[in-house]
Each structure stands twice: as C-alpha cells, then as structure tokens.
Amino acid sequence: MSYFTHQDSVIYLxxxxxxxxVRRVFGLHVVTSKEMQTMKxxxxxxxxxxxxxxxxLATTGCGGILGGGGDKTADSGPIKIAAVIPMSGSSAPxxxxxxxxxxxxxxxxxxxxxxLGRQLALDLEDGACDPTQAAAAANKAVSNGAVISVGGYCSxxxxxxxxxxxxxxxxxxxxxxxxxxxxxxxxxxxFLINGTGVQQAAAAVKFMVKDGMKTVALVDDNTSYSKxxxxxxxxxxxxxxxxxxxxxxxxxAGESDYSxxxxxxxxxxxxxxxxxxxxxEGGLIINQLKAAGYQGKIMVADxxxxxxxxxxxxxxxxxxxxxxxxxxxxxxxxxxxWIADYTKxxxxxxxxxxxxxxxxxxxxxxxxxQAKSTDGDAVTKALTAxxxxxxxxxxxxxxxxxxxxxxxxxxxxxxGGKFVLKDTLN
Amino acid sequence: MTQLIWNGxxxxxxxxxxxxxxxxxxxxxxxxxxxHGDIYMVGAFIGFAVLSSVGVIPASMSITxxxxxxxxxxxxxxxxxxxxxxxxxRPLRNSPRLAVLITAVGASFTLEYGVSAIAGPNxxxxxxxxxxxxxxxxxxxxxAPQIVLMVIAVVLMLSLNSYIQRTSMGRAMxxxxxxxxxxxxxxxxxxxxxxxxxxIGSALAGAAGVMAGAYYGKIDFLMGFIIGLKAFTxxxxxxxxxxxxAMLGGLLxxxxxxxxxxxxxxxxxxxxTFGVLIAFLTLKPTGLLGERVTERV
Numbered sequence: 001m002s003y004f005t006h007q008d009s010v011i012y013l014x015x016x017x018x019x020x021x022v023r024r025v026f027g028l029h030v031v032t033s034k035e036m037q038t039m040k041x042x043x044x045x046x047x048x049x050x051x052x053x054x055x056x057l058a059t060t061g062c063g064g065i066l067g068g069g070g071d072k073t074a075d076s077g078p079i080k081i082a083a084v085i086p087m088s089g090s091s092a093p094x095x096x097x098x099x100x101x102x103x104x105x106x107x108x109x110x111x112x113x114x115x116l117g118r119q120l121a122l123d124l125e126d127g128a129c130d131p132t133q134a135a136a137a138a139n140k141a142v143s144n145g146a147v148i149s150v151g152g153y154c155s156x157x158x159x160x161x162x163x164x165x166x167x168x169x170x171x172x173x174x175x176x177x178x179x180x181x182x183x184x185x186x187x188x189x190x191f192l193i194n195g196t197g198v199q200q201a202a203a204a205v206k207f208m209v210k211d212g213m214k215t216v217a218l219v220d221d222n223t224s225y226s227k228x229x230x231x232x233x234x235x236x237x238x239x240x241x242x243x244x245x246x247x248x249x250x251x252x253a254g255e256s257d258y259s260x261x262x263x264x265x266x267x268x269x270x271x272x273x274x275x276x277x278x279x280x281e282g283g284l285i286i287n288q289l290k291a292a293g294y295q296g297k298i299m300v301a302d303x304x305x306x307x308x309x310x311x312x313x314x315x316x317x318x319x320x321x322x323x324x325x326x327x328x329x330x331x332x333x334x335x336x337x338w339i340a341d342y343t344k345x346x347x348x349x350x351x352x353x354x355x356x357x358x359x360x361x362x363x364x365x366x367x368x369x370q371a372k373s374t375d376g377d378a379v380t381k382a383l384t385a386x387x388x389x390x391x392x393x394x395x396x397x398x399x400x401x402x403x404x405x406x407x408x409x410x411x412x413x414x415x416g417g418k419f420v421l422k423d424t425l426n
Numbered sequence: 427m428t429q430l431i432w433n434g435x436x437x438x439x440x441x442x443x444x445x446x447x448x449x450x451x452x453x454x455x456x457x458x459x460x461x462h463g464d465i466y467m468v469g470a471f472i473g474f475a476v477l478s479s480v481g482v483i484p485a486s487m488s489i490t491x492x493x494x495x496x497x498x499x500x501x502x503x504x505x506x507x508x509x510x511x512x513x514x515x516r517p518l519r520n521s522p523r524l525a526v527l528i529t530a531v532g533a534s535f536t537l538e539y540g541v542s543a544i545a546g547p548n549x550x551x552x553x554x555x556x557x558x559x560x561x562x563x564x565x566x567x568x569x570a571p572q573i574v575l576m577v578i579a580v581v582l583m584l585s586l587n588s589y590i591q592r593t594s595m596g597r598a599m600x601x602x603x604x605x606x607x608x609x610x611x612x613x614x615x616x617x618x619x620x621x622x623x624x625x626i627g628s629a630l631a632g633a634a635g636v637m638a639g640a641y642y643g644k645i646d647f648l649m650g651f652i653i654g655l656k657a658f659t660x661x662x663x664x665x666x667x668x669x670x671x672a673m674l675g676g677l678l679x680x681x682x683x684x685x686x687x688x689x690x691x692x693x694x695x696x697x698x699t700f701g702v703l704i705a706f707l708t709l710k711p712t713g714l715l716g717e718r719v720t721e722r723v
Contacts, residue, residue: 088539090648092547222693249692254652256642257440259433260687260695280549284644291560292567311551312644 078121079114079374081106081364082146082170083357084137084161085153087126090254094153094353098175099124100346101357102150105365107345115365116372122361127161129154138164146170147374148367150360153353155179156224162187169376171383173363175356179224183401189380191402193363193391194356195326197225199407200301201232204274204324206425207411208243213297215246217270219261219285221253221277229276229301246270253281262288272297279304283312290317302326305412305419306352315417323412323419327392328355335392359391428566430684436572438680439579443634444657445664445672446586447507447627453603453667454623455519457526461510461533463654465628469503469635470552470645471541477553488554489574492640496578499636500629507628508621516617534654542647549646552639575637582630583673589626590669599623603667659703665716674714 083102086095099122106120114120125141127134134154138161141149149165152158152174162185165172171189174182178194208216216237220230230248237243247268251261258281265273273289273296275282282304289298290313299322300309310318332355342350364379366389371378384402388395393408413422444466451459476495514529558570590596598619601609610616638653639645656679664675679699686698707713 088542088547090646092542093549096547219692251692252652252696254648256638256644256649256653257433257437259437260430260684261692263429263433263684264687264692280644280646284642287643291569293560308549308551312549314555314643 078119079116079368080121080123080144080146081361082123082125082141082144082149083151084125084127084134084141084149085151086129086157087124089128089130091129091154094351097351097354098153098357100342101350101354102361104342104345105358105361109361109365115368116374120361120365125151127151127154127157129157131157131160134158135160135164142168142170147376148364148379149173150175150357150364152177154225155182158182162190165189171367171376171379173360173383175360176353179228181224183403189376191383191398193360193393193396193404195407195409196403197228198232200324200409201229201236203407203409203411203425204233204299204301205236205240205243207324207423208237208272209240213243213271215244215270216272216274217247217249217265217268218245219265219273219275219277220250221281222250223253223277225303226277226301233274233276251277251281251285253277256284258285258288261285262292265289266292266294270296272299274299274301275304276301277303279306279309280312283309286313286321287317297322299323302352310414310417318414318417321414322422324409325412325419326408327410328352328419332392355392363389363391363396428564430688431681432566432568434681434684435677436576436680437683438677439576440634440638440653441657441660441679442583442673442676443579444631444653445660445676446583446669447631448658448661449664449666449669449672450623450627452661454599455620456523457515458530458658460530460654461537462627462631463650463657464534464537465503465507465631465650466635466638466653467645467647467650468506468537468541469499469632470639470649471545472499472502472632473636473639474550474552474645488556492554492556492636496633496636499632503632503635504625504629507624511621511624538647538650545647547647549644552643552645554640555643556640571641575641578633578637582633586626586630587669595619595622659700663703663706663713665713668713668715671713671715
C-alpha cells in the first residue's frame with residue numbers, strides 16, 4: 001500500500017516544525033484576551049504559509065518556492081511569463097491543469113526556437129484563490145522580472161492583481177477568471193480569453209427556451225463566479241418571459257450534506273435545475289437530488305465540467321446531466337493529438353482550463369512576436385490588433401472590452417460517463 | 427415537515443459525533459482542539475486507503491466491510507489524536523492558552539496540507555458507496571443507509587455515555603474536568619486520562635469521517651474545515667465540556683439548518699443558524715446543558 005508511505009514522517013516533521021515555529025514566534029509574547037480575539041483572524045494565514053512550506057520541505061526536500069531570484073533584466077535571457085494560479089487551497093486541483101497546460105505551450109514554443117530568439121520561462125506563483133496571497137504573488141512576479149502574465153483562475157483573487165500588473169505595464173491574458181468585475185475595470189492591458197458570465201448565462205437561457213422548459217431552479221454556491229452566472233441567468237429569464245425562475249437559492253461550498261437545498265428543490269418542482277458552482281458540490285447535489293427522487297433535468301455551469309463530477313455523482317445519476325461550457329479538448333475536433341501530447345508530458349489527462357491556459361501562453365507568444373518586442377505597450381497594442389489567431393475557442397479577436405467576441409458556449413451532456421457535445425447553440 | 431426533521435437529525439448526528447471530541451477535550455484540558463475537524467478528514471482518507479487497498483468488495487458485503495474499516499479507522503485516528511496531543515499540546519500544557527490555541531490551528535493546517543501532499547489535492551471518490559432502497563415513513567423519504575449510519579452513530583454515542591458514567595476511567599475524566607489539581611492529588615494519572623480522552627474523541631471523529639465518505643461518496647483534504655466549525659458550534663450550543671450537551675447541540679444545529687433553509691431560503695441558512703446561536707448564547711452563555719463555572723480561588 002504505497003498510499004501512505006511517507007505519512008508518519010511527514011506528519012511528525014510538520015507537527016514538529018509547527019511546534020518549534022510557534023514556540024519561537026509566540027512563546028515569549030504576552031497577549032491580552034482582546035488582542036487574542038483580533039489575532040484569531042490573522043493566524044490562519046500565517047500558518048497556511050508555515051504549514052504548507054513545512055509540508056513541502058518534508059515531502060520534496062527542496063523548495064520550488066525558495067528558488068527563483070537571479071536574472072532580473074528584461075532584455076536578455078529567457079522571457080519571463082508570470083502566472084498567478086492556485087497551487088494550494090481548495091482550487092489547487094485546477095491549478096495543476098492550468099500549470100500543465102501552460103508548461104505544454106512553453107515547451108512547444110521553446111522547442112521551435114522560442115520567441116524573438118529567446119526561450120520562454122514560466123514563473124508560477126501561488127495565488128491560493130485568496131486575494132491577499134494573490135496580490136503578494138503578483139508583486140513577487142513583477143519583481144522577478146515578468147514581462148507578461150497568463151494567470152488568473154478565481155475572479156476574486158485575480159481582481160487585486162490587476163492594478164499591480166497594470167502599474168508595472170505588464171499585459172495580462174487571463175485564461176479562466178471571467179467575472180464581469182474584471183471587465184468593468186476597463187484596464188487597457190487586461191484581456192480575457194474565457195467566455196464571461198454574461199455570455200454563459202445567455203447560452204443557458206437560450207438552451208432552456210429551446211428545450212421547452214417552463215420552470216427552472218437556479219442554485220449557486222455564493223462565490224462571485226457562481227452568483228454572477230445565476231444572477232445574469234435570472235435577469236435574462238425575466239426579460240425573456242417564457243421560462244419562470246421557480247427557485248433561486250445558494251449553498252455553502254465545502255459541505256457534504258445538501259439535503260436542505262434538495263428539499264427546497266423538491267418543493268419547487270422545477271423542470272430543470274441549473275447549478276452554477278463547482279464540480280465537488282455539483283456532484284454531491286446531483287447525487288442527493290437523484291436519491292430524493294428528482295425526475296427533471298439538471299444543467300451545470302462550466303466550473304462543474306470535470307470528470308470528477310460524474311464519479312462523485314455516480315455514473316448512473318450523472319447520465320444525461322447537461323452543461324454550459326466553452327470548448328474542451330474532448331469536444332474539439334482534432335484535439336486528440338493535443339490530449340495525447342498533454343497526457344504523455346504529464347502522465348495525466350488534461351482537465352478544465354488546460355486548453356485556455358495553453359492558449360494564454362500561445363497568445364502571449366504570438367503578441368510578442370507581432371510586437372517584435374517584450375515592451376508592455378507594444379505587446380498590449382499587438383493583443384488589441386490580434387485577428388484570426390487560432391485558439392481552441394475559434395479564431396481570436398478581442399472586443400473593445402477585451403473579451404472574446406464570441407463566448408463560444410455550447411451545451412454538453414453526460415453520455416456513458418463523459419461530457420460530449422449536445423448542442424452548439426448555433 | 428417530517429422530511430425536514432429527518433434531514434436535520436441525520437446531519438445533526440454527524441455534527442454530534444464530531445462535537446463530542448471537541449467537548450470532551452475542552453472539558454478536560456480547556457483546549458479548543460481546532461485540529462479535530464481534520465481528524466474527521468483523516469479518518470475519511472484512512473477509510474479510503476484501506477478500502478482501496480482491499481480491492482473490489484461485493485455489494486452484499488459492503489456493510490460488514492464498512493464496519494471492519496470503521497473499527498480499524500477509529501483505532502488509527504485515535505492514535506493520531508494521541509500523537510498530536512503528545513507532540514503539539516502536551517509540551518505546552520502550562521504555557522499561555524493562546525500558544526496552545528495556535529498550535530491547534532497549526533496542527534489543523536499540518537493535517538490538511540499533509541494529506542494534500544500525500545494523497546493529492548484532488549477530491550477522491552469512496553470505493554464503497556452505501557446505496558439502498560428508500561421508503562416513505564410518515565411522509566419523509568428515508569433510505570436504508572441513512573438508518574444504518576444513524577444506528578451506528580447512536581450506538582457510539584450511547585456507549586460513550588455509559589463509558590463516561592459507569593467506568594472508573596470515565597469517573598477519572600469527570601474528576602479531571604472538575605478539578606485537575608485535585609484529581610492529581612487524589613492519585614489520578616492525569617496524563618494517561620488526557621491521552622485516553624484524545625483517543626476516544628479522535629476515534630469518534632474518524633468514525634464520522636468514514637461514515638461521511640461512504641454515504642456522500644466524496645472526500646477531499648479540506649472536508650474537515652466547515653464541519654469542524656459546525657461541530658464546534660454544536661458543542662457550544664450544548665454547553666461545551668458537557669457530553670450530553672454536545673449530542674443535543676449537534677442534533678439541534680442540524681434541525682436549525684434544515685428549518686432555516688426551508689423558511690428563509692438556502693442563502694440565508696447560515697445567517698439564520700448562527701443568528702440563533704448568537705441570540706441563544708447572549709441569553710444563556712453556558713449553552714443548553716452547561717453549568718455556570720464559578721472561579722475557584
């Protein structure tokens with residue numbers, strides 16, 4: 001059972017490290033109970049860093065975190081591409097897909113001689129889906145000498161990095177984060193290559209009408225991303241008129257029991273449930289809805305499109321579940337070789353946002369090539385002018401708002417345990 | 427209505443199992459063991475590892491297999507709880523309370539990211555999933571696995587209660603809770619009892635972890651965080667330090683959530699639940715069954 005080989009040593013080492021750390025740092029302080037109240041709020045972050053670092057040191061013996069430094073000039077050596085993505089915390093799994101997607105693009109471009117005669121180098125920084133940590137990570141990337149940024153997953157954590165990269169005149173190509181808040185900043189250097197919540201909601205409503213739904217229940221998980229889609233969908237449904245919102249409710253992410261929301265849905269008896277959160281809770285909700293005897297349709301948003309949704313929900317329960325999603329490797333014709341390359345390079349299949357992250361690096365390289373420079377202004381100009389560059393979602397051309405001209409959302413359905421294309425909505 | 431009550435009681439029994447550990451430890455050494463929710467998570471992962479290594483288990487055997495895994499996991503998580511106490515809490519027993527509180531938070535993160543580093547950050551799907559017939563009972567839809575889990579939870583809680591009330595070890599625990607110095611002077615081996623308390627509390631949390639994994643099907647390394655907070659809340663509602671209070675608090679919290687969600691909508695559920703908690707504690711700071719502690723001089 002190789003599963004727990006290092007457990008004892010890791011737990012022992014990390015507990016010991018934390019104990020020593022606490023004794024050193026806090027042992028000598030005398031703290032009043034009032035201060036203790038305020039400290040409680042700050043403690044977790046200190047420890048998140050401490051414990052993660054300790055755990056990493058214990059398992060790997062060396063720190064990727066501790067590397068870096070070195071060359072800071074922008075005109076020679078490899079071109080530094082910053083990516084602030086979640087590598088710890090609850091969104092860490094997606095961070096891995098993104099990291100690999102980016103690395104694949106970097107490897108391919110470097111194998112062909114790089115850009116402007118220089119190699120590309122990824123500077124991955126952990127944003128942990130946390131605004132404070134993401135801002136610190138962005139600052140670190142800037143001081144490491146990044147010339148372009150291709151990160152951004154959680155919208156809430158990406159938002160504070162915008163002014164940091166903007167001030168340093170570093171163009172940002174955001175592969176995944178897609179809240180309207182990012183667009184509303186109207187920054188000239190920020191470009192989004194994932195469809196936005198508004199576009200996703202429009203696609204969802206279009207399909208609901210087309211499919212003849214009379215009533216729907218909208219369920220979100222209280223995150224900015226999820227609420228954005230649910231609220232836009234509700235608005236679009238109201239102006240469309242033929243489909244009624246029978247229920248609009250939220251759940252708390254990270255729990256296991258969603259029986260109360262299931263109970264509310266059973267009471268509202270909608271034709272369709274539209275879940276706009278992520279796959280972990282989505283899988284559980286589908287499972288618990290089916291166990292409660294729900295017969296109607298279930299549709300999920302792009303955050304839930306992941307093979308794990310099916311395994312968590314149970315294959316029989318997930319069969320027929322619909323999804324609004326931008327193109328994925330599985331639904332793109334001719335992506336088989338890409339999937340094979342990815343799987344060969346990383347020993348695991350690509351997941352959500354692997355393609356967008358891959359494309360973000362390619363778009364960045366293309367813009368620098370067009371600009372014949374890594375200068376922020378020139379690259380931003382080249383990005384604005386880009387027209388017809390092929391990425392997974394189709395030929396790329398940015399709108400004046402720097403979003404995709406076509407969100408590219410289509411409807412997928414689970415068939416035989418896999419998400420397959422059902423309706424292109426054209 | 428009956429459905430709501432059943433849903434509330436079912437979730438509440440999970441809260442209660444975890445709340446017991448919080449309450450027992452607090453009762454004895456006045457420590458808020460924030461790592462306790464993560465013991466629940468570790469329990470789920472141990473159950474996962476054991477079941478995965480065994481291979482395919484026929485559906486007819488799943489309950490027997492689950493019971494065996496449950497026992498095994500309880501022993502291992504109990505041991506981990508004891509280990510954490512020995513390494514992270516015992517050296518600080520006479521330090522300021524804040525220091526121990528912080529090691530507890532540290533132990534919590536250590537467990538979370540330790541498991542994440544070993545098992546990977548992706549959610550795992552339990553190899554055995556309890557599935558069975560559902561039937562109607564007074565208008566509530568109840569499934570066979572729910573009944574099995576409820577029975578296990580109730581048996582665990584009842585046996586703990588009689589253990590605390592009837593055995594000499596239980597009496598020693600109560601004695602330390604009342605007055606640690608006095609108990610020491612009367613010849614109670616305080617360290618041994620504290621170790622044993624951690625073992626029992628962690629074993630119960632580990633059992634809850636395996637049960638949650640088998641019933642809900644999904645486990646991940648952060649699954650202990652929210653339920654840990656909820657169980658802590660349940661322990662406070664019931665009167666922290668009081669064993670029966672923890673059980674009652676867990677069930678009550680489950681019911682509050684079920685009804686809050688029904689009356690005000692899902693987005694207001696936690697607002698309602700914790701609003702009630704604040705109001706309740708303002709009126710009765712010691713919780714349902716807690717006793718007012720007078721400072722002994």
